[in-house]
Amino acid sequence: MTNTLTAMIDQHAEQRDAFIERMLQSASGLFNLFSVYIGDRLGYYRALGAGEWVTSTELATRTQTHERYAREWLEQQTVAAILEVADEREDALWRRYRLPPGHREVLAEPESLNYLAPLAQIAVGAVYPIHALLDAYRNGGGVPYGDYGVDLREGQAGMNRNLFLYELGQQHLPAIADVHARLQSDPPARIADIGCGVGWSSIGMALAYPNVKVDGFDLDEPSIEEAWGYARQYGLTDRLTFHARDAGSLEVLNGRYDLVTAFECVHDLGNPVGVLRTMRRLAGDRGAVIVMDERVGDEFTAQGNEVEWMMYGWSILHCLPVGMAEHQPSAATGTVMRTDTLRGYAREAGFQDVEVLPIDNFFFRFYRLR
Numbered sequence: 001m002t003n004t005l006t007a008m009i010d011q012h013a014e015q016r017d018a019f020i021e022r023m024l025q026s027a028s029g030l031f032n033l034f035s036v037y038i039g040d041r042l043g044y045y046r047a048l049g050a051g052e053w054v055t056s057t058e059l060a061t062r063t064q065t066h067e068r069y070a071r072e073w074l075e076q077q078t079v080a081a082i083l084e085v086a087d088e089r090e091d092a093l094w095r096r097y098r099l100p101p102g103h104r105e106v107l108a109e110p111e112s113l114n115y116l117a118p119l120a121q122i123a124v125g126a127v128y129p130i131h132a133l134l135d136a137y138r139n140g141g142g143v144p145y146g147d148y149g150v151d152l153r154e155g156q157a158g159m160n161r162n163l164f165l166y167e168l169g170q171q172h173l174p175a176i177a178d179v180h181a182r183l184q185s186d187p188p189a190r191i192a193d194i195g196c197g198v199g200w201s202s203i204g205m206a207l208a209y210p211n212v213k214v215d216g217f218d219l220d221e222p223s224i225e226e227a228w229g230y231a232r233q234y235g236l237t238d239r240l241t242f243h244a245r246d247a248g249s250l251e252v253l254n255g256r257y258d259l260v261t262a263f264e265c266v267h268d269l270g271n272p273v274g275v276l277r278t279m280r281r282l283a284g285d286r287g288a289v290i291v292m293d294e295r296v297g298d299e300f301t302a303q304g305n306e307v308e309w310m311m312y313g314w315s316i317l318h319c320l321p322v323g324m325a326e327h328q329p330s331a332a333t334g335t336v337m338r339t340d341t342l343r344g345y346a347r348e349a350g351f352q353d354v355e356v357l358p359i360d361n362f363f364f365r366f367y368r369l370r
């Protein structure tokens with residue numbers, strides 16, 4: 001064999017082995033996410049309490065689950081380095097486990113900005129209609145949002161909830177001086193929150209600005225029902241109203257709003273130009289239009305920017321097929337909506353300019369449409 005041929009075979013083997021390693025690590029990550037889903041949904045992480053050592057029987061009793069399953073899950077969580085074991089040599093039924101404090105914040109403290117259990121829930125939701133998804137790839141159709149079910153809806157809501165409750169009205173909107181001033185002044189400002197999902201953005205804005213009145217609009221009826229439930233929980237039904245409506249058809253409300261928002265939803269719309277046109281009308285001459293969407297790179301690169309690995313993941317499983325199902329013909333945007341794509345939609349909808357706002361967020365970019 002020549003030296004060149006030997007070098008080519010070595011390079012192939014090295015590349016193959018590195019890829020096998022990556023595939024196995026991915027499988028490990030996948031199992032971790034599924035195991036977090038089980039722990040979150042069954043209340044295991046919450047039941048593990050604040051750093052206390054717990055046996056499988058105690059965990060099963062506290063959560064009303066079956067001891068044998070709880071034991072297997074505890075062992076799996078330990079091997080996955082999510083939980084700690086007090087003494088691995090103890091008899092299986094006497095062995096004690098705990099959730100380390102740093103992990104507790106991520107898995108069992110729903111009010112923390114570092115809470116990530118919803119990531120497991122949205123991941124499970126994203127593959128729920130997997131066979132319909134494959135059909136859509138084959139025949140060019142879409143998969144309706146509702147077909148992704150409760151895990152996608154709740155996981156999506158959980159991922160953004162704390163941003164909306166603890167950052168949007170405290171840091172992000174105050175960074176837009178004229179909007180912040182208007183939301184604080186009289187007569188009380190009116191906000192239209194387009195694609196509001198289960199309503200956390202509307203609730204966050206209503207809590208941060210005690211005068212404002214918010215109308216949330218979303219196409220998905222279960223989301224709107226859930227939003228009403230949270231509005232009642234927070235005692236905000238006098239200032240919050242939720243509507244199960246297509247945001248592309250709200251003409252009767254023209255000129256009525258001081259602020260019109262669309263949080264992480266423009267890329268999902270089958271007809272983004274139609275909805276942006278509606279948003280422009282709702283804001284009239286004086287209102288502001290703010291869009292928050294994924295902070296992806298300006299153009300496609302082989303490596304992608306630091307969030308694109310995730311955004312492309314959501315796109316191939318959920319956002320693109322949902323957009324393809326919603327409107328015909330569909331804009332078929334997908335999760336990776338670049339700034340120039342939004343600019344194109346906005347111009348078509350009658351806006352003159354799209355300004356990228358100097359708001360710092362790892363996952364999201366904020367735009368003001370003028």
Ligand SMILES: C[S@@+](CC[C@H](N)C(=O)[O-])C[C@H]1O[C@@H](n2cnc3c(N)ncnc32)[C@H](O)[C@@H]1O
Binds near residue numbers: 145198246247263268
């Ligand atoms: C990715 S979710 C974002 C939900 C919420 N804004 C958040 O950040 O958690 C996109 C939302 O857009 C809604 N949506 C899609 N098309 C819509 C339309 N034409 N009119 C109103 N809402 C729509 C979906 O039902 C879904 O709740």
